[in-house]
Amino acid sequence: xxxxxxxxxxxxxxxxxxxxxxxxxxxxxxxxxxxxxxxxxxxxxxxxxxxxxxxxxxxxxxxxxxxxxxxxxxxxxxxxxxxxxxxxxxxxxxxxxxxxxxxxxxxxxxxxxxxxxxxxxxxxxxxxxxxxxxxxxxxxxxxxxxxxxxxxxxxxxxxxxxxxxxxxxxxxxxxxxxxxxxxxxxxxxxxxxxxxxxxxxxxxxxxxxxxxxxxxxxxxxxxxxxxxxxxxxxxxxxxxxxxxxxxxxxxxxxxxxxxxxxxxxxxxxxxxxxxxxxxxxxxxxxxxxxx
Numbered sequence: 001x002x003x004x005x006x007x008x009x010x011x012x013x014x015x016x017x018x019x020x021x022x023x024x025x026x027x028x029x030x031x032x033x034x035x036x037x038x039x040x041x042x043x044x045x046x047x048x049x050x051x052x053x054x055x056x057x058x059x060x061x062x063x064x065x066x067x068x069x070x071x072x073x074x075x076x077x078x079x080x081x082x083x084x085x086x087x088x089x090x091x092x093x094x095x096x097x098x099x100x101x102x103x104x105x106x107x108x109x110x111x112x113x114x115x116x117x118x119x120x121x122x123x124x125x126x127x128x129x130x131x132x133x134x135x136x137x138x139x140x141x142x143x144x145x146x147x148x149x150x151x152x153x154x155x156x157x158x159x160x161x162x163x164x165x166x167x168x169x170x171x172x173x174x175x176x177x178x179x180x181x182x183x184x185x186x187x188x189x190x191x192x193x194x195x196x197x198x199x200x201x202x203x204x205x206x207x208x209x210x211x212x213x214x215x216x217x218x219x220x221x222x223x224x225x226x227x228x229x230x231x232x233x234x235x236x237x238x239x240x241x242x243x244x245x246x247x248x249x250x251x252x253x254x255x256x257x258x259x260x261x262x263x264x265x266x267x268x269x270x271x272x273x274x275x276x277x278x279x280x281x282x283x284x285x286x287x288x289x290x291x
Contacts, residue, residue, distance in 0.1 A: 003168040004189035012157045032153040033076070036146020041069050043142045047213060055220035059134040068124060072139070075120035076113045083112010087266065088247050110147070110237075111270040133222035133285070140229035141209045147233075148202015155194035162191025162243045163257070193244035200236035208232065223285030231278025234271040241267045 016025035044065055048058050060068070084107040085093045085100055093100050121139060125132045154160045161173045164181045170189030172179060181188035209225055209232075212218040218225050245251075246258020246265045260266050 004170045004172050004187075005168075007158060007171055007173050010156050027153075028156045029150065029153040032149035033146060036149045037069065037073060037076075039145040040139075040142030041065070043145075043210070044068075044138045047138060047141065047219065050214075053214065053217065053219045054134075059131050060128075060138070064128055064130070067128075068121075068135075071120045071124050072117060075116035079116015079119070080108035080110070080113030083109030083115065087112065087270065089249060111274075114274075131222060133226065134219070136226035137213070137219055137222060137224070140225045141206075141213045143229065144202050144206035144209060148198045148206065151194045151198035151202060155192060155198070160194055161245060162193030162196075163245050164188050165191045165243075167191070190245070191243040193240055196240045196243060197236070200240065201233055205229065205232045205236065221285055221289045223281050223288070227278045227281030227283075227285055229278070230274045230281060234274035234278055238268050238271040238275065241265045241271070 010028075012029070013025040013027055014031065018024070045062070047053060048060060048062070048065065051058055081100065087109055089107070117139065121135055122132060124130070125135045158173045158175065158178065161171070161178055164170075166189070169192070171192045172187045172189050178190065179187040209229060212228065213225055218228075241264075244265075244267070246267075250258035250260060250266060258265050260269055264272075
């Protein structure tokens with residue numbers, strides 16, 4: 001029998017109760033967002049508390065940071081939900097528009113949440129007279145912890161699992177669909193692609209960006225950290241898509257890996273603009289920094 005790791009017995013719900021016939025639960029997925037946002041808040045506050053990290057005045061006050069957190073929470077939820085609706089299941093939600101509001105049933109897109117944050121940050125910066133690129137840099141160093149925690153929550157939820165594998169770290173996820181492979185004679189082991197993303201998008205990207213911000217002085221060149229985040233996330237997501245199973249609506253008997261265009265998945269297609277944006281932002285920031 002091929003070596004594999006059984007899925008750990010962890011409930012997606014940390015705590016749950018039934019109140020007046022309504023099931024109320026605190027889930028790891030929601031906790032990942034909450035804790036990630038709080039960590040990001042503390043990272044930005046730490047950067048603002050160190051004037052020596054900046055080439056000029058600190059770009060934002062503490063009161064403005066508190067307002068920014070509220071804006072970002074709304075942008076993540078609204079953008080992430082609408083992104084999932086438009087990018088992954090537009091047909092279903094066109095026929096069932098009220099289901100768009102049922103965020104508790106799942107369905108969030110990082111790329112949609114990213115676009116929501118970009119738009120909200122631009123409007124916030126213009127409204128408060130803040131430097132857009134410096135605000136983008138702050139959001140860039142604050143984002144990876146939340147990404148890593150949410151991907152770990154995806155693993156606990158046994159969702160967004162990877163393609164079949166014979167590697168010894170393959171995981172046998174629960175559920176008939178997850179355990180079925182076309183040629184399998186035993187439960188199918190799959191890549192724990194959620195943990196791959198947690199490591200690359202969360203841990204590695206966080207270490208790189210925080211080192212550049214707090215040790216290498218990159219906050220003094222507005223745009224560098226934002227460009228590094230765009231490029232780093234885009235490359236990480238593009239890479240992991242080779243091991244992550246595509247969303248079921250793209251999978252057919254003739255297209256088992258869910259390729260959408262030119263042999264790429266939807267996740268890879270949506271990552272290409274981020275990679276290009278990252279390269280462009282880095283080039284632009286470095287040119288602006290020249291004497």
